[in-house]
Amino acid sequence: MSKPIRIRPEIAKLPTYKAGQKAAPVAGLESFKLSSNENPMDPLPSVLEVIAQAANSIHRYPDPFATQLTQALAQRHGVTPEMIATGTGSVGVCQQIVQAVAGAGDEIIFAWRSFEAYPIIAAIAGAKAIQVPLRPDDGHDLPAMAEAITDATRLIFVCTPNNPTGTVVSQQEFDDFMTKVPTDVLVVVDEAYVEFNRDPQALDGLASMNKYSNVAVLRTFSKAYGLAALRVGFLIGPEEVAEAVRKTAVPFGVSNIAQDAAVASLEHEDELLKRVNDIVLTREWFEAELRQRGYDIEDSQANFVWLKFGDRTGDFVAECAKQAVAARPFPGEGVRITIGEEEALKRILNILSTFEK
Ligand SMILES: Cc1ncc(COP(=O)(O)O)c(C=O)c1O
Numbered sequence: 001m002s003k004p005i006r007i008r009p010e011i012a013k014l015p016t017y018k019a020g021q022k023a024a025p026v027a028g029l030e031s032f033k034l035s036s037n038e039n040p041m042d043p044l045p046s047v048l049e050v051i052a053q054a055a056n057s058i059h060r061y062p063d064p065f066a067t068q069l070t071q072a073l074a075q076r077h078g079v080t081p082e083m084i085a086t087g088t089g090s091v092g093v094c095q096q097i098v099q100a101v102a103g104a105g106d107e108i109i110f111a112w113r114s115f116e117a118y119p120i121i122a123a124i125a126g127a128k129a130i131q132v133p134l135r136p137d138d139g140h141d142l143p144a145m146a147e148a149i150t151d152a153t154r155l156i157f158v159c160t161p162n163n164p165t166g167t168v169v170s171q172q173e174f175d176d177f178m179t180k181v182p183t184d185v186l187v188v189v190d191e192a193y194v195e196f197n198r199d200p201q202a203l204d205g206l207a208s209m210n211k212y213s214n215v216a217v218l219r220t221f222s223k224a225y226g227l228a229a230l231r232v233g234f235l236i237g238p239e240e241v242a243e244a245v246r247k248t249a250v251p252f253g254v255s256n257i258a259q260d261a262a263v264a265s266l267e268h269e270d271e272l273l274k275r276v277n278d279i280v281l282t283r284e285w286f287e288a289e290l291r292q293r294g295y296d297i298e299d300s301q302a303n304f305v306w307l308k309f310g311d312r313t314g315d316f317v318a319e320c321a322k323q324a325v326a327a328r329p330f331p332g333e334g335v336r337i338t339i340g341e342e343e344a345l346k347r348i349l350n351i352l353s354t355f356e357k
Helices: 045-057 067-077 089-101 117-124 142-147 171-178 205-211 239-247 256-267 269-292 310-322 342-354
Strands: 084-087 107-112 128-133 153-159 186-190 215-220 233-236 304-307 328-330 334-338
Touching: 045 256, 067 084, 067 233, 067 256, 084 089, 084 239, 089 117, 089 153, 089 186, 089 215, 089 233, 089 239, 107 117, 107 142, 117 128, 128 142, 142 153, 142 171, 171 205, 186 205, 205 215, 233 239, 256 269, 269 304, 269 342, 310 328, 310 334, 310 342
Parallel strands: 107 128, 107 153, 153 186, 186 215
Antiparallel strands: 084 233, 215 233, 304 334, 328 334
């Protein structure tokens, strides 16, 4: 018998990334997807125009350095272009960061539960994922994360607002934490949802990056800016970090359509951020409705809410599916519901009114 191809063992046993599912059709009901933290609003017509224009040059490779986008981002955030690295979504940039700083045997610390891609990306690099449980109130346990630092630690992810719990790390908590982090360990503040934050005490990633030599910030155009399908994310950090993260990028990873759409989105940012504000207002309404129904939830500062159904998670998601709404289950733990279309959220509230907690 021929020998099987040798796949790296850590990859063979790796679970595949689970993306949010679509709702199966239900007769007479429009289907809604609240399972991927997407922006429910249609793309801006002005951005669509730029995309149509960019489509005329798809026979050419894109600018591998995303020069115009990098410059626009530098200007927008008051940093130099050398401090920026772009990638195929912020998950792509996450992978570039890990490749840049961690190899076999190195350790990467992050809270758990948090963004599902962290353990996968760590495993791909051959690094060890050190998962530090969230506090009972779903916040990052930063003192425990500091305790977990060893000589092998190369990277720490701090996800704020955290996916899937929506909780934020406060600036004070972060400043205390940074007194315990060696300066040669990179701390990446993953701010994929930061535009939805309304908590004034929350950690400010960019201000922290200016304050500490080993802090970088991760951002995305997928959520607030509504470009999830185009795959654009970026890091802002110390020049040597950004340079290393540019080196580990897949060449030509960010398409010309994505680059131009991201630049156009920055030009139309006011309009986009008004929409973000509407999503925040919907979140506040939805949270109030949940509390009225007796759900003791933590405040979310993201475009989703987290309901800890524990063992009943599967049952609840099945009820949502019957109403043609896809929510995101984390079996045995809870359900993440994206703040999407109001009709879908109303259907969820109706289910919750009769669902046994
Ligand atoms: C915390 C966090 N970081 C990063 C990402 C990656 O998003 P994208 O690759 O679309 O930028 C996500 C996506 O869900 C996320 O939740």
